[in-house]
Amino acid sequence: MDSDLVLEMVKDKLESNPNETIVLAILIGLSLAYSGSCRQDVTDIFQNYILNYSLSKETTSICFLGLGIINCGSCNYDLATLILT
Numbered sequence: 001m002d003s004d005l006v007l008e009m010v011k012d013k014l015e016s017n018p019n020e021t022i023v024l025a026i027l028i029g030l031s032l033a034y035s036g037s038c039r040q041d042v043t044d045i046f047q048n049y050i051l052n053y054s055l056s057k058e059t060t061s062i063c064f065l066g067l068g069i070i071n072c073g074s075c076n077y078d079l080a081t082l083i084l085t
Contacts (some may be wrong), residue, residue: 031066038074
C-alpha cells in the first residue's frame with residue numbers, strides 16, 4: 001500500500017502547485033506509474049483536473065493522454081467519449 005501513500009502525497013502537490021511544468025511532470029508520472037491499472041481513484045484525479053481547472057492545451061493533452069494510458073484496455077465508453085469530445 002506504499003503506492004497509495006505516494007498517490008496521496010502527489011495529489012496534494014498537484015492541487016497546491018501553480019507551476020505548470022511541475023504539474024505536467026506529476027501528471028506524466030501518475031500516467032506511467034498507474035498505466036493499465038484502470039484504477040478509478042487515479043482516473044478521478046485526471047477527470048476532476050480536466051473539468052475543474054482552466055488548463056493550457058499542453059496540460060489538457062497530457063491529461064487526456066494519461067486517461068488513455070491508465071485505462072488502456074478497459075473499453076470504458078464514458079472515458080472514450082470524454083477523450084474524443
